[in-house]
Amino acid sequence: MKNSNIVRIALAMIAVSGVIFVGSGSLTASALFEQSDVSVSDRGRIVLERRQAEDSIARLDRVILENGSNTVELFASEGRAIEQVLEEDLDLDGEKELLIQMDLGGSGGFKEFALLHNKDGKYTQIWEETGFCAGNAMIADRDGDGRPNIYIEYANTEAKPTREETAIFSLENGEVKKAE
Numbered sequence: 001m002k003n004s005n006i007v008r009i010a011l012a013m014i015a016v017s018g019v020i021f022v023g024s025g026s027l028t029a030s031a032l033f034e035q036s037d038v039s040v041s042d043r044g045r046i047v048l049e050r051r052q053a054e055d056s057i058a059r060l061d062r063v064i065l066e067n068g069s070n071t072v073e074l075f076a077s078e079g080r081a082i083e084q085v086l087e088e089d090l091d092l093d094g095e096k097e098l099l100i101q102m103d104l105g106g107s108g109g110f111k112e113f114a115l116l117h118n119k120d121g122k123y124t125q126i127w128e129e130t131g132f133c134a135g136n137a138m139i140a141d142r143d144g145d146g147r148p149n150i151y152i153e154y155a156n157t158e159a160k161p162t163r164e165e166t167a168i169f170s171l172e173n174g175e176v177k178k179a180e
């Protein structure tokens with residue numbers, strides 16, 4: 001696309017929505033910009049930010065921690081669309097982890113999941129799992145042992161006919177383990 005076209009589209013978007021981004025000294029039109037709170041605590045506000053440039057199909061979503069004028073990026077989706085962020089203390093150490101559910105785009109309906117472990121307020125990605133068709137995550141303690149588990153309900157398309165299945169995970173000693 002020629003620069004003049006980009007400027008024209010940017011100006012049109014400003015006229016229509018009033019939503020603009022100012023970054024690196026240039027204007028970029030945005031097709032999507034939404035922020036929603038995941039949680040608010042004394043550490044700050046965890047926010048899911050969804051965004052997409054007008055001229056791109058890739059989503060540039062992220063999870064940020066805002067505290068006053070300080071913003072820390074906890075996770076960037078790198079093209080994937082973040083569908084939901086679940087916050088729960090999975091290893092019972094008093095700090096809540098973040099489970100991020102993403103749509104990979106495309107026609108397969110595949111989902112990807114990432115877990116950010118929280119240690120004294122510092123978030124580290126320790127797990128990523130992909131290939132769940134139509135997958136949807138929940139956190140619950142269905143076995144009643146006092147420790148929350150991750151449940152991913154998905155369609156097993158390798159089974160004929162396709163079967164609904166649930167993958168169960170737990171976080172122990174800083175590692176995500178799949179229940180057999």
Ligand SMILES: [Ca+2]
Pocket residue numbers: 088089090091092093094095096097118
């Ligand atoms: Ca924890």
Ligand SMILES: [Ca+2]
Pocket residue numbers: 140141142143144145146147148149
């Ligand atoms: Ca449990």
